[in-house]
Amino acid sequence: MTSTTGADRDYVPDVRTLTIDNRQVQPEGAAWDVYNPATEQVLATVAGASSKQVDDAVSAARKAFGRWSSMSGHERAAAIHRFADVLEARTDKLLASIVNEVGTPVSLAEGLQVKLGLMHLRWQAEAAKKDRTLHLGGYDQPVPTMSDVTHYPVGVVAAITGYNYPLNLAIFKFGAALAAGCTVVLLPSPRTPLTTLLFGDLSREADLPDGVFNVLVGDAEVGQQLTSHPGVDKVSFTGSDAVGAKIMEQAATNLNGVTLELGGKSASIVLPGTDVESLATETHLRWSRNGAQGCAALARLLVHESLYDRFLEASAEGFEQMRVGDPWDPKTNIGPMIRPDHRERVQGFIDEALGAGGKALLSVDRPLPESGWYVNPVLLGNLPHDARAVQQEIFGPVAVIVPFSDTDEAIRLANDTAYGLAANVWSPDLEEGRRVAERLRAGTVWINGGGAMRPDAPFGGSGRSGVGRELGEWGIHEYLEPRHIQWRV
């Protein structure tokens, strides 16, 4: 059966081999089952890399580094574009793989993963061509000199991704690293390894030079070996803050730098004067997309007290439009949670909040499909600001609403979590929106919606949301070191 996109809903990638030094390699480590979270069926049994295979992948990347880094930016760009061409020709397969292993609604998988991911990869290919030399000019102390700053690639990159967007999270890392002249060993989440295994296979078709792009799969132990490996020069990780802290420690074994793209508890601030009737539906459809299994889900709604009742009334329509269920149904916007333990965790947040006096102000109460790890969305209110549901990333379809009395309080509440990833400000006055944006601890602030991740703008956060930035020039610089060259005149 095919979907409206042309992708085959029964498709499961048949690649079970690792990609090491441009070869298909049978994995020799422990095996596990990969599930379709919408049907609860086993999609595939996948074996992980052995310790020796981790060594082999790092050595292949190290061996390839000299040649790849000394190629011209234009040559690297051509190779990355070839890879993008091969991926683009397999759009339907990538799409089906993502929908089946993650449970991402098909329209979202198509737009936010495949199309967006490939657009970013093309941008990164072009960025490989850029001359980043800075001419600093003359300096007289202690003798007259001139200086340039050039850049050199950091080396072998260990790139580890979370489960929720396997395609674009990987591209954000390997596209930038390859463009910068680094070589890569990529390790996806063991819960969603199939799309990434397919990448490895397709990279061979794109004829990337041997060893430049290696793909392993495996559990946390494989991740630990890779991130503390003496042959690795840089670790780039997307995942939870708890694992991010371990990654930092592991990378410290070799004093390696890290880029950490972690979780968030992003606020959507509704300032006085906002036309809540026209924005409420968009607000709810946005925070809940992919079942709010997105790092920048704006699931903390801060609403001015003068608008609170009207906002809630206007929100009913947004909840009515939420469709929970089969990710292949084009009308679905909330698919399943990735695993039953994650569903229990999300339900735990709801139960705890309701048990402590919180209220379910809005919810979807339609019956859930019989199979699949689904949770119906809910908007929780009447919670103190230190409640767990207000402070912690839930990563499921649960939002909280908190009233505020003036703009200073809104900013204080917005900044009052351990995270600092993203925020949205709703205001009829753009200047006021900008003034508020400038006071938010967030790596991205959208004003009046939009929500785009531009290839040329940075993405990332501070606090428990991470270290460093992906995308744009900032993302390329995560994989470059500056080199000061000074000569006497």
Ligand code: NAD
């Ligand atoms: P996770 O932290 O559970 O796992 C991420 C990866 O880490 C997996 O591949 C896992 O195998 C690996 N891992 C676990 N222990 C390890 C160790 N000790 N050493 C090396 N690797 C190890 O995250 P997840 O549940 O897959 O993803 C969800 C999280 O990712 C959420 O917190 C979400 O906010 C975050 N996320 C952030 C961004 C961003 O750009 N900021 C984007 C997407 C997701």
